[in-house]
Amino acid sequence: MNKTILKFGVLGGIIVSAFMCLVTYFMKQNPEQQPSMILGFTSMVFAFGTMIYGVFQIRKNNANQISFGAAFKAGFLMTVIISTIYVAVWLVIFYNFFPNFMEIYGDMMLKNAKPEDVAKVTEEVKWMKEVYQSPIGIIGMTYVEILPFGTVVALLNALVQNRMSSKS
Template sequence: MKSIIYKYSAIAAVIIVLFMIASTVLFIKMDNEPLSLTLGFAGMLVGFATIFLALEKYKKANGGVLTFVDGLKIGAIIALIGSLSYTVVWMIEFQFVFPDFMEKFAAKQIEQLNASNLDPAVLAEQIKKMQEMAENYKNPFYRFGMTLMEILPIGIIITLLAAIILRKKAN
């Protein structure tokens, strides 16, 4: 089980990180946020597709048997390692490539809020929340947690699906 986890965690991490770097380059060179976000999300899905491959490999090595619990264990570890890789790379990118990311993001969100037809009290509340989030994002622990929560739920959902779809009890 360990060798399968090591191999497929590494593959998932490399795929996710490469897509993330490509997404960053695309964003910087073309200033195309929607395409950059789409590419980043696609990288998450492609990277976490390795969970299916890992569970198939384990199932084959285990005489065609894969319990739901074993599927969860293997998939969750791969999802966690892929997610941590993504998060660490974002922390590096944030520090050295996008140090003003949150200020620009918050300003853009506030601009969109101001252009909306929200009730003034609701608008003020939404703007305050965005400003608080921007302030909190300066804390690296907060930023780490927020970034991890962007990707980890996707890995957990794929893990659950793979474990359900591929499970097979012993005869």
């Protein structure tokens, strides 16, 4: 089970990080264009698809039986691995290749804000720039991008896998 968790967690982490590298490269080369959030979300769906398949493999290897708790634990551990790889890759990118990310991203947010939202967006950008002054802030903010979504997917997957094992 641990080998499966590690295998599919690392695979998911590679998938989501590869997409992040491509989007970051695009953003750095085209600072005036906003990258697609749909692409980022899609990369997370693909990454967490590996987690779903990993839990399925664990159930299959266990005589097609898995409890809700075991399925959630396996899925959540894969989610933590995927998210940690994502955060680590972002730290490497940010500190070594894109240290002015927050300035470009903040300018992009302000440029795309509706006139009535400029004051609110200005405050958000100011807050984000303050958070990005600390590695702990960057790590926390980056985990918040991916970990909650993965946790929800792990929870839903555990419900489905448990139901499927009950019907076998």
